[in-house]
Amino acid sequence: MIILNIKDALDTISPDPNLILRTELLLMAKANKRKVKFYKSLAVAASLLFIISIMSVGGYAYYQHPVNYIDVDINPSLELEVNAFNRVIDVTYFNSDAEKLIESDDLTGCKTETAVALILQAASDSGYIIKDETSVVSLAAYGRNAEKTQDLLSRCTNTIQNQYCELAVYTATVSDELKSEAKATSISAGKLGLIKMIQTLDSTATTEYYRNKSVASIVNQLTCLCSEVNTGVSEETKANIQNRISGVNAQIECIEQNRRSQEMQGAGSPNQFNSSAEYGDTYSSSSVPGNQTDSGQFGGNADDPSNYCQPPATDSNNSTAYSGGSNQEIQSSANGKTNTAMSPN
Amino acid sequence: MHELTSKDKIKTALEKHSNMVYRICFMYLKNKEEAEDAFQDIFLKYILTDKVFECEEHEKAWLCRVSINRCKDILKSFRFKIVSIDSVPEPYYETSDEKAVLREVLKLPPKYKDAIYLHYYEGYTSAQIAKLLECSENTIYSHLSRGRQMLKERLGDNFEY
Structure with a gap:
């Protein structure tokens, strides 16, 4: 009897060797195609990664690249580095008052106007801006694009004037030479510009002496020097400098006049007070009567306060530009035109 | 890594599992040509899968499962149904x-x-x-x-x- 079993029966089923060979070739071809596809995908992914990396690095570098510098001086003196997106990317402190005033982390990443507002808030909290006293803040801007720099300066000025009506704002744009010199002497370009004006009027004045002086005292000193006679400085030079500080002097005078009015009336008019705060060092000397006088601490005519409270016709395009220490180099840029200040005589 | 899994993997898999796969295909489809087509489909799926096999037994079980499923799919397909299974010559009978x-x-x-x-x-x-x-x-x-x-x-x- 033949014994049958399943295993023997199923053993008779086996694939044709040709089928195995054909299948092997087919699979090899598929695998190669897949390999090529894999490397293509890898190349595309690598390219994309490379492009994204380049864009990321480039974007980061662009973000971290400063295009404008804003020097803020009260007595605390610091500089904000601003990128093309109007964001603060770094803060440089020029004195210990500034270091104590605000942490750089609080300013980094903020919009420039916000950073300036934060600085002034901190200055107010720290007693550098006192309500019943007239304080002066200097804003000096430096940048390759003059139009954008001026625009940034105007926005910062407006931010200050909208919040601090008792604060006089001195604004200036900074030349390349002054910026380089300020960097070399570790002083803010805004303050150095003011010191250079003092040195023009007083050859014995040193940068070191005025380095830690407040902007208000420097402006006060400039006003006094301009009013002095027989100093050996030409009247034209004096007029030129007086022209530069006339705007801030007008603001100071207006603020003080308003304060006196409030004191006399018991309660002052806030509207009048606020309107005075819209002044900056941006007015032509002819619009400010105080420019014509030699008397008074800030050169103003206190008898006619209404003259000081006229809002400016154009203020954003008019600022002081420093280009060095000599008299000839201090120029006034008003309404886009360069004017040389005339002597009162 | 990929080089190893293409050439060597194909040869090894065919050597080890071709008989089993073909037998399952033939047992289901009862037709040499259909069994051969299914055989190639199954190994194609094997080479294209990203599945990582833990051991040889796992690989064998996976192929077994895939073979059965593939044959069932073919039996359910329209192409297979229009030709009566009884009309297919049975060389092994x-x-x-x-x-x-x-x-x-x-x-x-x-x-x-x-x-x-x-x-x-x-x-x-x-x-x-x-x-x-x-x-x-x-x-x-x-x-x-x-x-x-x-x-x-x-x-x-x-x-x-």
């Missing part, structure tokens, strides 16, 4: 004793055929078959018992498993 057993095995319903083949030829236990075919162990016992009984009835006393 010969008169030899092994062929007689094979013929009767192939005539078994698929569920008994799977259990009989995997148990008596591939040597899987009922538990392993249950896991592979995703059904209960008792069901596999039942399928094996009924399959054996049917073969016994058809092949007589000179048949052993």
Whole structure:
């Protein structure tokens, strides 16, 4: 009897060797195609990664690249580095008052106007801006694009004037030479510009002496020097400098006049007070009567306060530009035109 | 890594599993040409899969499962249904004793055929078959018992498993 079993029966089923060979070739071809596809995908992914990396690095570098510098001086003196997106990317402190005033982390990443507002808030909290006293803040801007720099300066000025009506704002744009010199002497370009004006009027004045002086005292000193006679400085030079500080002097005078009015009336008019705060060092000397006088601490005519409270016709395009220490180099840029200040005589 | 998994993997897989895959295909489709097409499809799927096999047994079980599923799909397909299975020539239905057993095995319903083949030829236990075919162990016992009984009835006393 033949014994049958399943295993023997199923053993008779086996694939044709040709089928195995054909299948092997087919699979090899598929695998190669897949390999090529894999490397293509890898190349595309690598390219994309490379492009994204380049864009990321480039974007980061662009973000971290400063295009404008804003020097803020009260007595605390610091500089904000601003990128093309109007964001603060770094803060440089020029004195210990500034270091104590605000942490750089609080300013980094903020919009420039916000950073300036934060600085002034901190200055107010720290007693550098006192309500019943007239304080002066200097804003000096430096940048390759003059139009954008001026625009940034105007926005910062407006931010200050909208919040601090008792604060006089001195604004200036900074030349390349002054910026380089300020960097070399570790002083803010805004303050150095003011010191250079003092040195023009007083050859014995040193940068070191005025380095830690407040902007208000420097402006006060400039006003006094301009009013002095027989100093050996030409009247034209004096007029030129007086022209530069006339705007801030007008603001100071207006603020003080308003304060006196409030004191006399018991309660002052806030509207009048606020309107005075819209002044900056941006007015032509002819619009400010105080420019014509030699008397008074800030050169103003206190008898006619209404003259000081006229809002400016154009203020954003008019600022002081420093280009060095000599008299000839201090120029006034008003309404886009360069004017040389005339002597009162 | 990829170089290893293309050439070597293909050769090794064909050497080890071609018989099993072809047998499953033939048992289901009962036709050489259809079995060969299914055979190539299954190995194509094998080479394109990203599945990582833990061991050789895992790989074998995966191929077994894929082979059964592929054959079932073909049997359900429109192309296969329009040609009656009875009209397909059966080259292995010969008169030899092994062929007689094979013929009767192939005539078994698929569920008994799977259990009989995997148990008596591939040597899987009922538990392993249950896991592979995703059904209960008792069901596999039942399928094996009924399959054996049917073969016994058809092949007589000179048949052993």
